[in-house]
Amino acid sequence: MAHEAVSSSSVTGEHHNATAQPENTTPKANLMGMSRAELEVFFEGLGEKKFRAGQVMKWIHQYFVTDFAEMTNISAKLREKLERISEIKAPEVVHRNYSKDGTRKWVFRVGDGAGSLVETVLIPADDKTGARKTLCISSQVGCALDCSFCSTGKQGFQRDLTSDEIIGQLWVANQSYMEDVEIAERTRSVTNVVMMGMGEPLLNFKPVVKAMSLMLDDFAYGMSKRRVTLSTSGVVPMMDKLSEELDVALAISLHAPNDALRNELVPINKKYPLEQLIAAAQRYIRKDGNESARKHVTIEYVMLDGVNDQAEHSQQLIKLLKDLPSKINLIPFNPFPHAPYGRSSRNRIIAFQKALSDAGFVCTIRQTRGDDIDAACGQLVGQVADRTRRAEQWKKKVAQQGEIIRSQG
Template sequence: MSTEAVAVSAVSDAQQHTPSAPAQEKTVEKVNLLGMSRPQMEKFFEDMGEKKFRAGQVMKWIHQYFVTDFSEMTNISGKLREKLEKICKIKAPEVVHKNFSKDGTRKWVFRVGDGEGSLVETVLIPAEDKTGSRKTLCISSQVGCALDCSFCSTGKQGFQRDLTQAEIIGQLWMANYSYMEDVPIADRERSVTNVVMMGMGEPLLNYDAVLNSMRIMLDDFAYGMSKRRVTLSTSGVVPKIDQLAEDIDVALAISLHATNNELRNELVPINKKYPLEQLIAACQRYIKKDGNESARKHVTIEYVMLDGVNDKPEHAQEMIKLLKDLPSKINLIPFNPFPHAPYGRSSRNRIISFQKTLSDAGFVCTIRQTRGDDIDAACGQLVGQVADRTRRAEQWKKKIAQSNEIMRSQG
């Protein structure tokens, strides 16, 4: 197979690029190796007539030493390096904005796609725990989001497209690289300890790209992360939760935010398709799946605290009943307001009281510490300020203004 044919074949297999240019232009889009899982890269090298172990070598250079120049891959022959340089590239999404908070939180806005492209966000949150220094990266999986949860800034921007594997894993690559940009190659080491697929978009609606990206995160030739330290968060796409249980063993988080179907239909509209009874049953199946390992001992419940909406004593009691048969840890999240948001943040006293009710009932319940307020670290906020490419946000703001006007007129 010719070099150009190999490149075209690899593009199709890895689904990282648009089709190559017409033959008469005699140009072929370079294959981005950044987003290839090990099986995909092994096939790529075998199609080139090379041994598949080359995949592991190249993956280490990319994901462990953060090298993008093939000439620096010293354990690969010069001939192969020249061949790779002609048909391949290692390219992370373009950083168009970055901001590092005084509390250690880091945030990036990436441009994805050609031309002006689209924007997505990534946030890194440092913390200290019993294992030492922890750096958790919140990764986006889509440009915008189609689910339109009523309290979510990202949902107000509409849905544009899924991210590719290179665009997803590129966020992890760049976050690590930010700590070692000026460090000699031989001294570089991975800094990010935890990943949560909890950024912009619904990960289970971009299933294949997210699955292969998480496989790269777990791969010892790449980031070598523990299964317990890679978490996928979903709003409740029930069939895909079952599929995830078959395909990979990672931690599961549920964006719950309401304890009864009526309220959740309002806050998380996908609940109309997959109500709470189905969602909780899917979580139970995920935990009980044969081959269960440490990553599946419990499900993390994410619960944004909205003032006067879902933070009342009766909601805490409903949660106790809802989760009584589901091994879970509950994470209460103070709402991070954004412009024109129709909700407010629950008071500190209300959140603490809610936590105490759940803790007294035997649940492990924590309150997420707010971080990066000085850099708009809540997902979707900065992109919403930089670019709104749909009319959804405009329509939504108009609806809020109309509601406020009605309230004023009614006294």
Template sequence: MSTEVVATAAISAEQPQSPSAPTQQNTVTKVNLLGMSRPQLEKFFEDIGEKKFRAGQVMKWIHQFFVTDFAEMTNISGKLREKLDKLCEIKAPEVVHKNYSKDGTRKWVFRVGEGDGSLVETVLIPAEHRSGLRRTLCISSQVGCALDCSFCSTGKQGFQRDLTPDEIIGQLWVANYSYMEDVPVADRERSVTNVVMMGMGEPLLNYDAVLSSMRIMLDDFAYGMSKRRVTLSTSGVVPKIDQLVKDIDVALAISLHAPNDELRNELVPINKKYPLEQLIAACQRYIAKDGNESSRKHVTIEYVMLDGVNDHPEHAQQMIKLLKNLPSKINLIPFNPFPHAPYGRSSRNRIISFQKTLSDAGFVCTIRQTRGDDIDAACGQLVGQVADRTRRAEQWKKKVAQQNEIMRSQG
């Protein structure tokens, strides 16, 4: 919303029309404060004739006490609360479905956009940790995904659009609030300990909105998260990795999934544009920042284990060679099948053998525990409902139907 519109709306809020004035329909859309960073909020308050320190006060109410009603913001004057109520709203995306797994995993389905809109999914995974209970939230950044990785169900839904900052940070807001709906405002505490930008979509292709959202996550007036506990996962958009170095200090994860270009071109098509040599070099540049407080001490390598595809001993040896000069931690992910997926999950023995080869070579290598698969919340299972502008979902369904017909004809 422009400064002029905000200022006009503010004047209208403070100076109602006289009874004799012609009635005009109010066309001013309320400003959603949920996705605004502190600098943006400070400018907003100055634009409506208020002191910019109000931004910090309001941010705390929104992101630390999870208040959406301005009337409850008790350290703000009544006059300002009335003004904010007329001009603004604090609105997370609509939750149309939620499901809590028996293992503690929680999944939400959000409707975004007008009318029926599209659906995106968010997952929270709890885990015991030496520092206490860890709650990691996997956040979506796009409606669908434009990259079409061959093993990912999200990619088969096609792509509609980028999510806005309020739609991104709203996922974190809802996840936190889910633990304190019945808790008095004064006793509320943030519950999510870690965030991974690893849900639906490629975060670096929605750069500005994702960057703004992560800044809110790190802001002490909002969620105050440690930069080591905010991770951005990318399939390898090399120029944006280099830009990220300049803009923010968060942990970086790479969706690798193949140790050579030929196989990765098949599994992760963006590799054709940014092959492994370029990707590894970008990762090395990313962690080159000096300072003990940097979160860039290593890169997390995500590697989904596909039966007979990328899980052979020679693939492990290729991984060792590829990553030998890149400080990294490797996370092996058992593949989570989806309907008509062209792959199967590697056997437990094959995964353990792969892990041992990497560990013996000196890498920290873990096997991700599958969580939330009873509610389709495991890695690679975030599907949603996308108003697909790429027609990829239609093409995928047609291809599956053709394959099924061939199988039936072969009897």
């Protein structure tokens, strides 16, 4: 909390009107991304009791209130103080689009000034538990890993997101269903979260863990740890660190059943090859406290025509995963401009699924959604500025390869 400065003139009784005191420029604390422990420290610093943290968390994350004046179980004096020194601020929505299939997409501006842009996608579906709404959240502006089949990777890496910016995506998605609902009747609509948007979550570890802890906190979103999933391309040391700090479901962006092919598709494999990756996944499952979220690992496998979808690949995948409790999610590739790959045929994907199912694996085919708003997996690129010129270089490389093929023909 800021304190007013006392000048020598106020002590001596002298007044010099020509010299104005500088205004307090201390930025307001954003309560959006604070953990319960951080909020307790914040309120104790104001001379308040710890329980105020839980009260405010509920107003923010369960009733989607950002105006302190609407927090009716907090005294007027404290509300006024909070208004002066703090704020509740989600990332700015600069674009939103709702697909005809129910998918919702938001483009957020993060940072000061023109800032940078990130995208978030909500995918609805029905399952045995009823209506499911899964939110795919971004953790970074762009991505440094440059997977060859991913449009986001072609934009390069700009910066990590803060915990405010990460949890703010979940806040906006929930609030979008509650805009015309009375405060007392508001509920949390998003049922599942996957850290599977722009960026590699484990390369932005602390803000991601803090945001996911808020998702699990009963004073915030109170989500089941089985319904909160972190997806990684295979940052092995951080997988081990995650197992020490948080119990959530784990997904691995695998996409290839052997090192030679995965080195091409997912370059981080050159640093952490498949043997190390599978061992880390096994350690994650065996970690104490695995009663629910860690019973298995979800394997994500994008289907690329003629690249990783052959019968030999399914047999290699079966051998690779034989000692890892896992569920396999086959993802039809979503082409983007200048992509060097095509989508596997429906028949090829079904044959691949059958081979895995016959081997005893639970294997599903992801339903492609949100194509009409560029919201499908691998299309989370939108209007993000290409500050590293990676996309330009990629397009040039593809054009050169095309020219070589034409000249040889």
